[in-house]
Amino acid sequence: MEQVLKMENIIKTFGETQVLKNVNFDLIVGEVHALAGGNGAGKSTLMKIMTGVYTKDSGDIYLEGKPVRIDSTDDAKRQGIAMIFQELSLVHSMTIAENIFLGDELKSNLTLNKKEMNQRANIVLQELGIDIDPNLTVENLSVGMSQMVEIAKAVNKQAKIIVFDEPTASLSAKETEKLFELIENLKQKGTTIVYISHRMNEIMQICDRITILKDGAHALTESLTNLTLEQIVSYFVPYQNKQVKFEWKKRELGSESLTLLSVNNLTVENKVQDVSFSIREGEIVGIAGLMGSGRTEILETLFGIRPMDSGSIEISGKKARIKTINDAINAGLGLVPEDRRRQGLVLEHTLKENFILPSIKKNPKLSSFIINEKNANQLSEETVEEFNVKTSGINKVISLLSGGNQQKIVIAKWMKMNPKVMLLDEPTAGVDIGAKSEIINIIRNYADKKNGVLLVSSELTELLAACDRILVLYEGRLIKELNREEIKREEELQHAIQAG
Amino acid sequence: MQSKPVKSRGEAMKLVSLTKFEWNKYMVYIVFLIVFLIFSVTLGENGFLTNNNLLNILRQTSMISIMAVAGTFVLASGQIDLTVGSVAAMTAMIVALILQHTNSIWLAIIGGLAFGALTGSVNGLLVTRLKLPAFLATLGMMQVIRGAAMWITNTAAVPITNNTFNTIFGIGDLGGVSVLILWTILFYLAGIFVFNKLPFGRHVLATGGNEQSAKYSGINTDWIKMKVFILSGMFAAFAGILYAGRMQSGRFSFGEGDELSVIAAVVLGGAAMKGGSGSVLRTLIGSILMGVITNALILAGLRTAQQVIIQGLILVLAVALSNLAQKNKN
Ligand SMILES: Nc1ncnc2c1ncn2[C@@H]1O[C@H](COP(=O)(O)OP(=O)(O)OP(=O)(O)O)[C@@H](O)[C@H]1O
Ligand SMILES: [Mg+2]
Numbered sequence: 042m043e044q045v046l047k048m049e050n051i052i053k054t055f056g057e058t059q060v061l062k063n064v065n066f067d068l069i070v071g072e073v074h075a076l077a078g079g080n081g082a083g084k085s086t087l088m089k090i091m092t093g094v095y096t097k098d099s100g101d102i103y104l105e106g107k108p109v110r111i112d113s114t115d116d117a118k119r120q121g122i123a124m125i126f127q128e129l130s131l132v133h134s135m136t137i138a139e140n141i142f143l144g145d146e147l148k149s150n151l152t153l154n155k156k157e158m159n160q161r162a163n164i165v166l167q168e169l170g171i172d173i174d175p176n177l178t179v180e181n182l183s184v185g186m187s188q189m190v191e192i193a194k195a196v197n198k199q200a201k202i203i204v205f206d207e208p209t210a211s212l213s214a215k216e217t218e219k220l221f222e223l224i225e226n227l228k229q230k231g232t233t234i235v236y237i238s239h240r241m242n243e244i245m246q247i248c249d250r251i252t253i254l255k256d257g258a259h260a261l262t263e264s265l266t267n268l269t270l271e272q273i274v275s276y277f278v279p280y281q282n283k284q285v286k287f288e289w290k291k292r293e294l295g296s297e298s299l300t301l302l303s304v305n306n307l308t309v310e311n312k313v314q315d316v317s318f319s320i321r322e323g324e325i326v327g328i329a330g331l332m333g334s335g336r337t338e339i340l341e342t343l344f345g346i347r348p349m350d351s352g353s354i355e356i357s358g359k360k361a362r363i364k365t366i367n368d369a370i371n372a373g374l375g376l377v378p379e380d381r382r383r384q385g386l387v388l389e390h391t392l393k394e395n396f397i398l399p400s401i402k403k404n405p406k407l408s409s410f411i412i413n414e415k416n417a418n419q420l421s422e423e424t425v426e427e428f429n430v431k432t433s434g435i436n437k438v439i440s441l442l443s444g445g446n447q448q449k450i451v452i453a454k455w456m457k458m459n460p461k462v463m464l465l466d467e468p469t470a471g472v473d474i475g476a477k478s479e480i481i482n483i484i485r486n487y488a489d490k491k492n493g494v495l496l497v498s499s500e501l502t503e504l505l506a507a508c509d510r511i512l513v514l515y516e517g518r519l520i521k522e523l524n525r526e527e528i529k530r531e532e533e534l535q536h537a538i539q540a541g
Numbered sequence: 542m543q544s545k546p547v548k549s550r551g552e553a554m555k556l557v558s559l560t561k562f563e564w565n566k567y568m569v570y571i572v573f574l575i576v577f578l579i580f581s582v583t584l585g586e587n588g589f590l591t592n593n594n595l596l597n598i599l600r601q602t603s604m605i606s607i608m609a610v611a612g613t614f615v616l617a618s619g620q621i622d623l624t625v626g627s628v629a630a631m632t633a634m635i636v637a638l639i640l641q642h643t644n645s646i647w648l649a650i651i652g653g654l655a656f657g658a659l660t661g662s663v664n665g666l667l668v669t670r671l672k673l674p675a676f677l678a679t680l681g682m683m684q685v686i687r688g689a690a691m692w693i694t695n696t697a698a699v700p701i702t703n704n705t706f707n708t709i710f711g712i713g714d715l716g717g718v719s720v721l722i723l724w725t726i727l728f729y730l731a732g733i734f735v736f737n738k739l740p741f742g743r744h745v746l747a748t749g750g751n752e753q754s755a756k757y758s759g760i761n762t763d764w765i766k767m768k769v770f771i772l773s774g775m776f777a778a779f780a781g782i783l784y785a786g787r788m789q790s791g792r793f794s795f796g797e798g799d800e801l802s803v804i805a806a807v808v809l810g811g812a813a814m815k816g817g818s819g820s821v822l823r824t825l826i827g828s829i830l831m832g833v834i835t836n837a838l839i840l841a842g843l844r845t846a847q848q849v850i851i852q853g854l855i856l857v858l859a860v861a862l863s864n865l866a867q868k869n870k871n
Contacts, residue, residue: 346757370759384757387750389817398747399758402740411738454758 043070044106045233046091046122046202051100053086055441058433060086062258064100068202073224073234075244075265077273078254079473080445081431084237087254088204092124093117121201125191125208131179138162138175141194165197169223185216192223196232203227204235207444209243210470213332214499221247239473240500241270274474289506289525292485298322300358301493302462304343307352312338314517316352320462320493325484327504328497329538330514336497337379339514340464343495344376345369357461370399375460377452377468379497381444385451388440392432393421395439396454403458424453429479444471452480462493469503481507501531501538513537568862569810569826576830580837587840594836596719602832603721604629604780605799606825609806610732611769611776613824616807617736618769619749619816620668623679625777626799627686628660630792632781634690637699637791646706650782657778660686661771668770669763683800690793699791711786721783728776732821745769749816801856806831809859831855 046068053061061083068074076084089095091102093114102109104120111117117124131140138155139146141162147154162175171189179187188208195203205224209217224234224247236248244251245265253260253276260276303319313335320326328336341347343354345366354361361372369376378384386395397417401407406416421435428449432442439447452468465484469477484507488494498504504511505528513521513534521537528534580589588594608625615622632653639649660682667678701707713720736742747755748762755762777796784795809827812819834855838848 365761366756366759367761376757378757383751384753387747387754387817390746390750394743394746398743398755398760401743403759408740411734412740412743 044068045070045104047103048087048091049101049103051087051090052098053083053090053095054098056433060257061090061097062256064254064257064259065262066091066252066259067262068233068235069250070233071228071231072249073228073236073247075248075251076235076237076254077239077241077244077251077276078260079256080476081443082254083257084254085206085443088124088206088235088237091117091202092122092204094124118198121199122204123195123198123200123202124204124206125188125195126206131187131191131194133180134178136176136178137166137173137182137190137193140179140190141165141175141197143194145198162193162197165193168226169193169196170226171223183216185212185219188212188216188220189223192227196227200232202233202235204237206237207239207471208236209238209240216332217243239471239477241273241474244273245270290485291526292323292325292488292509294321294323294509298324298491301356302343302495303355304339305353305355307339307342307354308350309335309338309342309347310350312517313342316514316517316519318512318519318522320495322491322493323488324510325488325494325496325508327508327511328495328514329501329504329511329534331538332499334514335517336514337466338517340376340466340495340497343369344374344464370403370458370460373461374464375399375455375458375462376464377455377466379466379470381448381451381470386439386447389438391436392425392430392439392442392450393417393435396421396424396435396450396457399454400458420457424457428453428483429476445473445476448472449476449480452483456483456487460492462495463487465494465496465498467498468496469498469500477503478506501534505531505534515540566811566823569823569830572809572862573826573830573833576833580833584837584840589837589840594840596722598832598836599725599829600719600721601836602828603719603725604783604796605802605806605831606725606828607728607783608773608777608780608799609803609810609824609828610728610821611773612803612807613732613736613810613812613819613821614742614745614769615773616804616812616814617749617816617819618745618766619752620675620766620769621679621804621814622664622675622770622773622777623683623800624660624664624686625773625780625803626796627683627690628657628774628777629781629784629796629799630794631686631690631693632656632778633785633788633795634693634699634791634793636782636785637701638693640701640703640706641699644703646703646709649706653778653782654775657774657776657781658771659774660777661774662767664774665767665770669766687793694791694793696793701785701789701791707786707789709786710782711789721787724779724783728779729821729825736819736821741765741768746817746819749818751817802828802831802852805852805856805859808863811863813863814860827859 044067048064048066051061051064052059064087066087076088078084086095090097091111093111093116096112102111109120111120132143138159142158147158159175166173166175169192171193173186179190182190192203208220212220227234236244238244248265250262250264251268251273252262253273255276298321300319300321305317307316308314316339328339330336338347342349343363345363345368354363356372363369363372382388397407401412407413418435425432425435430446430449432446439450448468448471455463469480472480481503484494484496496504496507509525511523511525511534512519513523523537635656636649636653639652664679664682667673668675709720711721715723744760744765747758747760748765752762781795785791806828807819807824808814809830810820810823835848835852838851
């Protein structure tokens with residue numbers, strides 16, 4: 042078992058917080074190595090140091106036994122270390138082949154040799170089992186396919202080590218399967234993989250060893266054959282006494298609970314066909330379905346982002362005309378959107394600024410005419426406390442918070458508007474197990490206050506833990522409506538989603 | 542997170558990252574101080590430090606400064622407005638013509654500001670309805686308006702003989718302080734108030750920082766952009782009124798190149814060209830800084846051609862510094 046990379050005593054400090062404390066990390070040739078830990082544990086930071094995005098304060102890096110300096114992403118590239126970023130780094134207006142060869146284009150004499158680039162790109166793609174024409178422009182590709190191209194680009198640059206940071210967060214079940222095949226493929230070729238994920242079942246499925254970070258310190262490195270799921274989880278959930286298993290609790294709605302939202306015969310382009318459902322006070326309703334089944338489209342239409350072709354919406358028994366997002370907000374709706382970075386946050390602004398953005402003009406405590414900074418600060422502080430957000434202060438730039446903590450702010454900024462019905466689109470994407478159960482609890486508490494919740498999630502465990510009722514969508518149609526009690530096992534729901 | 546004893550290395554890092562962060566915010570103050578000190582020493586003999594000269598600088602920069610208040614909103618919302626200089630010129634023409642025909646100051650002011658608002662609305666509509674990039678939309682409008690200002694009197698200047706107008710908006714003073722400076726102060730107080738204290742300011746910043754997130758937060762970003770362009774048009778119109786008062790005439794050539802000076806002032810004040818940041822007060826410092834430099838160049842005996850070159854270089858430097866500061870922040 043040959044060691045390909047070793048990092049020793051890595052220390053990294055941002056401002057006043059030491060984010061990595063003497064961390065050790067090593068990789069064996071051809072392994073798939075899981076890197077796990079709670080939100081903000083330092084996983085991404087460690088990998089960004091390895092790939093030259095950040096520079097370490099101190100510590101050593103060895104590649105194949107020899108000490109190396111990695112001061113820039115160029116250095117890392119030269120050493121054969123690549124990272125597949127969540128924000129994929131492809132140029133959208135260029136073809137797949139052009140992207141794969143970006144930076145070291147093939148030339149014949151002085152001009153680009155497009156033909157050879159296409160051929161070579163084709164070979165790389167074929168070898169990885171990716172079936173696609175390298176002449177296609179990237180902007181036409183799905184997220185999953187873009188990611189494949191990104192991987193092909195890394196492979197073409199002779200990467201020996203490839204880091205995946207939460208690669209499945211925006212992939213469909215099929216695409217995830219494809220990705221796993223590809224990773225297996227790379228492994229056979231002797232490429233070493235680092236796999237960061239909050240999804241334990243994925244880690245158990247494809248990884249050989251695991252390193253767990255806890256609050257910036259190395260907690261464990263172990264072969265996965267020696268570990269159970271519970272053992273792993275116990276390492277990085279700080280509060281072991283709290284229930285981290287996702288257990289469904291039956292919630293009583295009471296017979297006189299009124300209907301809050303009813304959607305009748307909703308049709309949206311060719312995305313949603315004739316969908317009707319309703320949500321009562323205190324009820325949590327889930328939507329299950331494959332990627333592209335129309336889940337997000339339903340939420341976006343309710344929230345005034347997409348126009349509906351036909352159908353009607355009633356809120357608290359009154360017909361609601363929702364043409365703009367503001368109509369939706371005024372009618373008592375809130376939406377936690379699917380893409381936190383692009384739709385949920387202004388990344389360069391502070392936690393507080395992000396948190397108060399939707400309410401600043403609508404909440405009289407925050408502004409009568411001028412902004413009440415004192416109340417804004419106080420409300421932000423309280424929310425950070427209540428939602429257990431890990432941050433060094435409310436004036437921290439939000440992009441510097443870890444993913445899970447960013448997500449809590451997106452949820453909080455809407456919950457503090459007190460919408461009657463909360464629409465949640467994948468609210469726990471990129472969130473660690475501990476925070477996931479916290480968020481489910483937050484959702485439950487919210488519903489308990491006679492509010493309604495409509496929850497879209499690709500994680501069935503989560504739907505089953507939170508929902509009182511689950512709607513199953515297939516190709517834009519509502520094909521099933523299941524009371525939670527009827528569902529005995531996760532497989533049943535899985536079948537319902539696939540069946541069609 | 543528990544805090545372990547931080548090593549001296551960490552301490553050092555902390556210091557470095559601290560200065561890096563502050564640099565972004567205080568760059569303009571620091572640069573201003575340095576530049577001011579240098580000129581005080583080198584040009585002290587030439588009268589740089591006299592009260593008269595310093596007030597002069599403020600007076601001469603007041604039009605740019607006032608336009609730059611709105612310019613801060615424009616850049617913060619992720620837009621750009623190249624029409625301000627030509628709006629100032631056209632407004633001066635309109636004001637001069639109205640005064641010539643009616644001698645009514647009110648009518649002149651209302652006419653001028655209405656023109657600014659109109660131009661702003663057109664810019665806003667081009668950007669929000671036709672989805673033109675602001676750079677191209679306002680570049681075209683700039684030409685149209687400048688051309689119109691030339692055409693309206695066949696490039697002839699229109700003298701203003703209304704002394705009340707000229708006194709209030711140009712050549713008068715209050716206790717030895719030029720009205721131009723007083724107007725500037727007034728506009729800055731208003732601008733700082735709106736930008737920092739009203740929800741509108743936050744909405745502008747959010748629109749420029751991430752338009753989609755702002756939209757999803759219930760902000761009508763198109764309407765915000767409209768308002769920002771209208772604001773910019775009206776501030777530019779007011780600057781035009783001041784030009785008219787100071788020169789006691791309307792002239793098509795007023796404010797040529799002001800659009801670039803405004804952008805330079807705002808960017809020197811730490812705003813990023815891509816939107817989402819900015820500060821009205823720092824913009825003022827940026828604007829005065831440019832005035833100081835121009836003034837010093839004149840005192841040092843440089844000719845107009847040389848001044849223009851230096852001003853161009855300042856613009857490049859301002860953007861470079863702003864980029865550097867942005868990079869350091871991350
Ligand atoms: N550029 C930065 N400046 C300041 N603090 C930072 C920066 N990048 C990360 N941090 C902080 O460092 C800590 C570790 O962040 P990191 O992103 O490595 O966590 P993570 O383990 O990847 O978490 P997640 O699972 O949520 O993605 C967090 O507390 C975060 O706020
Ligand atoms: Mg991370």
